[in-house]
Amino acid sequence: MQDLVNLFVKSIFVENMVFAYFLGMCSFLAVSKSVKTATGLGIAVIFVLVVTLPVNYLIYKYVLTAGALAWLDPSFADLDLNFLSFIIFIAVVASIVQLVEMIVEKFSPSLYNSLGIFLPLIAVNCAILGGSLFMQERGYETLGQATTYALGSGIGWALAIVSLAAIREKLKYSNIPAPLRGLGITFIVVGLMGIAFMSFMGIKL
């Protein structure tokens, strides 16, 4: 139990998807102009991560990893389908995103309108695929760990985008050198936020 809590806290603050690994940057920068849309996208990312990561974990564990197919037939024991992992992961992500899009469209047209073209973009949001790849790379051992990691990193991502959106709303009133306006200052602000998040690194978990 304790290690799950550790993992949870670590994936929100210390190994934040955005500040430590730059994952999901495209939509992070594009959709962070207002807090409202940022919150919507943040929630969508949490949801998609929590659904896709455990699914990918199961697929990885029971189909893809070396010797994983032994449960089907012992003769498959030396089969290693690892090389297919990218393509399978992205296919799972894409289909689940499609599903989420249909559900959101049906039940919350206003959210659907405000998220606009970015909902399909979640499919190519690096944070989602990145979550699955990190799960594979770090070898999380149980379904619980994988889900906790998904939830933690999703919340971390949402936290990052909402706080950036809040800062950018204030930034509109600042006097910034013209060439730095917009994208330039946003990068620098994200960098400074990253420094702030680095102070979590000293936490001993």
Add this chain to the structure above:
Amino acid sequence: MDKKIFIEPIFLKNPITVLVLGICSALAVTTKLEPAIVMALSVTIVTGFSSFIISLIRNTIPNRIRIIVQLVVVAMLVILVDQILQAYAYEVSKQLSVFVGLIITNCIIMGRIEAYALGNKPIPSLVDGLANGFGYGLILVALAFVRELFGSGTLYGIQVIPLSWYSVNGGFYENNGFMILPPAALILVGLIIWIQRSFTKELIEK
């Protein structure tokens, strides 16, 4: 052929600093020049060839499964790149770790396919893809140059700053450890944008 297809993505329409595409997977690999160059090459190859292949089959793709078809083609190319790196450039592929896989979700690739390859002939699409990959790679390499030089005192793994300058050897110099950390990459991109926009006024945002 129109030269603009090749020149524009490198400066005026640079995917990173102007279009804000594809920052996701890449900044993390810019602490050293070597992985940055390999990453830049991989992305260029994948962007070029995925645009080429999609453009070849653009009239046959069923519209309903368009995105999936694109993803499958891109993912296939990325897996090939990854496998080849693991076989022929093992050290670098270890440093790139998950970031090779993340090329799949690099927005430049999907962006170019959607915006260009779906409506153009294969050869211009190939050039467009390669040029975008190249413009992207340029920023990566520039970042890696600065970060490795000031962060580790080396370039491409070769010590550039004289060892006798370091304070451990009685000199006055210390590596700037901050350069290696993630936030430095973001701030440097911000500065690059600043410099670029000071020279090209039409890019300035209101």
Add this chain to the structure above:
Amino acid sequence: MDTNKNLYTIVYSTILVVVVAVILALASYLLKDRQQRNVAIETKMMILKSVNLAKDASKADDKPTYIEQEYSKYITDSSITEGNKTFPLYICRLENQDKYYIVKLHGAGLWGPIWGYISFKSDLSTIYGAVFAHKGETPGLGAEISTDHFSGQFIDKTIFEGENFVSVLVVKGGGAKGNHEVDAISGGTITSKAVEAMLKSCIGDYLNFFKANLNKATAPLYDSTMVNPSDSTMLINQIDTTKN
């Protein structure tokens, strides 16, 4: 042709999947040997480094071949059995007949796995060399465990005090003294402590073997022909006697 028909879509995706699968399977099949060789070479390289060999590997024209040659020249793969588990033990024999015992280490660092190899002189207490690696420790801080500066400190330390296993402790603040302590990396204390824990637990797996053979530098225990099973429950399996 109408590309929006269901049948067309299904046939199209089937063909696509088959084509992609064939290409990928082919690539994987063709490159597999090379990839596995790379992984094996890396392990061998680390093992050689832990006994201070293969230092000029990066200068060699054909690094993989050089590593393989050096490895087969000096190192014998072996293992010990503890309970019903088998632990690998690598034995290094130099030209001058000096023997070193290499133990594999693996543990968890601050961010991800850390691993390494450590070699002992034939008294099985004095460390002859060590090498550590990590997956994702903080550059400049925890990542420094993979430098020669850190691993070099372990040379000539001892893991036994008399008959007692004390391992090697990693102490903070640059005050390491005595035969069982090395300095932690400043700013990388958690990773340094992880190295300490890794040493303790991994060498711990071999403890019976180590104790049974402690300080018997001259004992011919490791030539399989002369092993006396009653002497110790800890025997080395599969010794290659041809490498004497």
